[in-house]
Amino acid sequence: EVQLVESGGGLVQPGGSLRLSCVASEFNVSSSYVTWVRQAPGKGLEWVSIIYSGGFTYYADSVEGRFTVSRDNSKNTLYLQMNSLTTEDTAVYYCARVIRGVKIYFYYYMDVWGKGTTVTVSS
Amino acid sequence: DIQMTQSPSSLSASVGDRVTITCRASQGIGNYLAWYQQRPGKVPNLLIYAASTLHSGVPSRFSGSGSGTHFTLTISSLQPEDVGSYYCQRYDSTPWTFGHGTKVEIK
Numbered sequence: 001e002v003q004l005v006e007s008g009g010g011l012v013q014p015g016g017s018l019r020l021s022c023v024a025s026e027f028n029v030s031s032s033y034v035t036w037v038r039q040a041p042g043k044g045l046e047w048v049s050i051i052y053s054g055g056f057t058y059y060a061d062s063v064e065g066r067f068t069v070s071r072d073n074s075k076n077t078l079y080l081q082m083n084s085l086t087t088e089d090t091a092v093y094y095c096a097r098v099i100r101g102v103k104i105y106f107y108y109y110m111d112v113w114g115k116g117t118t119v120t121v122s123s
Numbered sequence: 124d125i126q127m128t129q130s131p132s133s134l135s136a137s138v139g140d141r142v143t144i145t146c147r148a149s150q151g152i153g154n155y156l157a158w159y160q161q162r163p164g165k166v167p168n169l170l171i172y173a174a175s176t177l178h179s180g181v182p183s184r185f186s187g188s189g190s191g192t193h194f195t196l197t198i199s200s201l202q203p204e205d206v207g208s209y210y211c212q213r214y215d216s217t218p219w220t221f222g223h224g225t226k227v228e229i230k
Contacts, residue, residue: 035219037167044224045159045167045210050217058217061124094166108214109157109172116166 002026002112004034004095009117016085020117022078022095030073033098035110036080038091038119046091050098051078062088085121092116125150127211129222135230142198144225146211151191155215158187158196161224162207170209171196203229 008020022034036048049059049069057069068081078095096110126149136142146156154174159167169178171187174194184199198205206229211222 037221044208045161045212045221047212047219047221050219060218103173103176105154105173107155107173107176109169109178110159110167111169111178113166 002097004097004112004114006093006095006114006117009093009119011120011122012085013123014086014121016121017081017083018085018119020080020082020093020095020119022080022114024076024078024097027097028073029071029076029078033100033108034071034078035096035098036069037094037096037110037113038089039094039116040088040091043091048093049080082119085119087121090119090121092118124218125152125213125215125220127213127220127222129209129211129225131225132223133226133228135228136201137230138201138203140201142201142205142227144196144209144211144227146189146194146196146222148192148194148213152213152215154190155213156187156189156194157212157214158185159210159212159221160205160207161210162204165207167210198227201227201229 003025005023035050051069066084071078094116096113099111100108128147156174158171161167175187208224
């Protein structure tokens with residue numbers, strides 16, 4: 001069964017750093033696109049970042065320059081390094097596999113999501 | 124960045140009602156749009172991609188339409204298990220963005 005499991009969340013002070021992990025099962029992260037999405041308490045979904053199979057990475061404006069996504073193909077694991085955290089970064093962080101294809105036009109969608117890991121930024 | 128505006132922000136309807144949720148993009152995005160459902164306390168689930176393609180296993184009462192800047196998600200006959208929040212999401216270019224969501228309740 002295709003599965004994603006996040007970990008690494010916790011309580012961190014403003015200005016601090018945290019690294020989240022996302023372990024994939026039954027598919028190879030090296031040949032896949034994987035995205036991070038977060039959800040603040042009681043709020044909607046916010047797209048955070050994506051890593052392409054070729055290694056290119058893109059970020060939301062709200063985290064650009066502070067967050068870095070990477071992967072370790074040997075561990076089939078994705079990472080989200082989060083620096084200079086603020087209270088606005090408090091959220092559940094999900095990783096999700098992205099399926100891409102072409103049907104006249106290209107398409108992408110997130111088909112498998114992890115259960116999420118909670119990050120709380122507070123003093 | 125392109126903004127996605129969903130309406131209404133919430134709605135309450137009776138079982139069996141037809142429900143329509145609208146998503147508008149601040150610029151044209153072709154058909155590069157997906158819809159997700161998030162039931163209370165659960166992880167989001169894909170409903171539709173490419174604006175109108177129903178994802179495998181999703182009940183046929185869900186349908187999507189639109190292109191350019193105006194998109195709709197329709198539930199033809201609302202069921203109790205459809206309670207939750209619904210989000211549109213554009214993927215025409217990075218950064219991707221979600222709409223702010225529509226909360227659906229049963230009257």
